[in-house]
Amino acid sequence: MNVFELDRTYVANTYSRFPINIVNGEGSLVWDDSGKEYIDLGTGIGVNIFGYSDKEWLAAVTDQLSRFQHTSNLYYSRPCAELAGLLCSRTGLKKAFFSNSGAEANETAIKAARKYAADRKGSDCYTILTLKNSFHGRTLTTLAATGQEVFHSYFQPLTPGFVHIEPTVSELRSALCENKVAAVMVEIIRGEGGVLPLPEDFVKELYRLSREQDFILIADEVQTGNGRTGSLYGYMNYGIQPDIVTTAKGIGGGLPIGVTLLGERVEDVFTPGLNGSTFGGNPVSCAGAINIVSRIDDSLLAGVRKKSEYIFSRLNELPSVKSVCGMGLMIGIESELDAKQAALSCLERGVLVLTAKNKIRLLPALNIPDGQLERAVDTLISVLKG
Ligand SMILES: Cc1ncc(COP(=O)(O)O)c(C=O)c1O
Numbered sequence: 254m255n256v257f258e259l260d261r262t263y264v265a266n267t268y269s270r271f272p273i274n275i276v277n278g279e280g281s282l283v284w285d286d287s288g289k290e291y292i293d294l295g296t297g298i299g300v301n302i303f304g305y306s307d308k309e310w311l312a313a314v315t316d317q318l319s320r321f322q323h324t325s326n327l328y329y330s331r332p333c334a335e336l337a338g339l340l341c342s343r344t345g346l347k348k349a350f351f352s353n354s355g356a357e358a359n360e361t362a363i364k365a366a367r368k369y370a371a372d373r374k375g376s377d378c379y380t381i382l383t384l385k386n387s388f389h390g391r392t393l394t395t396l397a398a399t400g401q402e403v404f405h406s407y408f409q410p411l412t413p414g415f416v417h418i419e420p421t422v423s424e425l426r427s428a429l430c431e432n433k434v435a436a437v438m439v440e441i442i443r444g445e446g447g448v449l450p451l452p453e454d455f456v457k458e459l460y461r462l463s464r465e466q467d468f469i470l471i472a473d474e475v476q477t478g479n480g481r482t483g484s485l486y487g488y489m490n491y492g493i494q495p496d497i498v499t500t501a502k503g504i505g506g507g508l509p510i511g512v513t514l515l516g517e518r519v520e521d522v523f524t525p526g527l528n529g530s531t532f533g534g535n536p537v538s539c540a541g542a543i544n545i546v547s548r549i550d551d552s553l554l555a556g557v558r559k560k561s562e563y564i565f566s567r568l569n570e571l572p573s574v575k576s577v578c579g580m581g582l583m584i585g586i587e588s589e590l591d592a593k594q595a596a597l598s599c600l601e602r603g604v605l606v607l608t609a610k611n612k613i614r615l616l617p618a619l620n621i622p623d624g625q626l627e628r629a630v631d632t633l634i635s636v637l638k639g
Pocket of ligand 1: 389474
């Protein structure tokens with residue numbers, strides 16, 4: 254059987270894949286099994302933030318791999334502790350819990366917030382407010398957090414205690430009056446929901462109320478984190494300090510890792526036995542992540558913002574484009590074309606893009622060379638012109 258037949262026969266039918274078989278990658282380029290080259294503006298859904306087979310990351314990972322690949326959380330190991338220290342010093346948060354995915358990072362955030370609220374306000378204070386059109390993961394609890402009904406069918410009952418609101422100050426205030434709220438969890442830019450940045454007045458008021466009313470503010474930075482928006486974390490663009498920040502995807506550079514960063518108010522909620530993960534803090538993933546986070550510096554972030562301006566300015570000129578939204582290198586494009594069809598046309602012309610709702614979504618590598626970006630945008634424009 255060829256790979257398509259093998260996959261369709263034996264892999265669970267949960268993805269509608271594009272009809273190519275990727276066999277190799279380098280930087281922002283990938284090749285399929287026919288030797289066709291593609292410029293990748295999707296990076297494995299925001300994961301390979303320094304592209305494919307990045308040499309520095311590869312060296313960090315293989316060096317650790319040659320020492321030991323895993324040891325469990327029964328013992329100390331340097332990469333896990335060092336990565337925690339690096340993230341805390343870059344964010345001002347106090348402690349890190351490591352898991353394997355964005356959904357797990359969010360599960361931990363929800364547990365930490367509910368424990369904080371139960372300790373201070375009683376066990377009936379457990380409601381978590383999240384946003385309509387949000388996406389927080391595929392476990393039954395993070396699906397409950399996800400504010401899109403389309404993901405809820407077939408899996409009822411989901412974990413109770415979640416209320417979804419629009420990101421407006423008035424909906425926030427009413428929901429806080431009507432519920433005993435332990436936490437509010439937001440994506441700074443709702444990625445899967447259509448690349449929708451949060452309004453500034455909403456974020457500022459949410460932050461102010463979280464201090465005034467003593468509920469936990471959780472920023473889900475699984476997609477927006479790690480340099481993607483032109484700042485190390487998306488919340489930094491708004492001048493606020495969440496109590497909990499979750500991240501995954503890009504921080505691993507291609508290896509699975511989830512991180513829940515706990516701020517001052519929640520740093521001590523967990524005690525031994527209250528949370529855990531067999532693979533969490535895996536030394537190979539952590540060694541790779543140390544390399545990735547260390548390289549997200551001012552000069553890289555300035556490059557992200559410059560590349561972003563270039564993409565925005567070229568796409569905004571097109572009459573067939575209805576809107577371009579997002580921040581940094583997380584960009585959504587609404588056009589007259591069907592997004593899925595446009596993505597397929599881009600693929601045929603050698604450019605890989607993503608979609609989110611009715612938009613084309615771009616999450617290119619943060620270091621994509623300018624020449625390749627220019628070529629990919631030329632192709633995208635030729636598709637959008639029809
Ligand atoms: C904002 C956000 N949160 C959580 C998740 C879930 O992450 P994972 O697929 O690693 O569990 C995603 C995945 O797309 C995401 O975009």
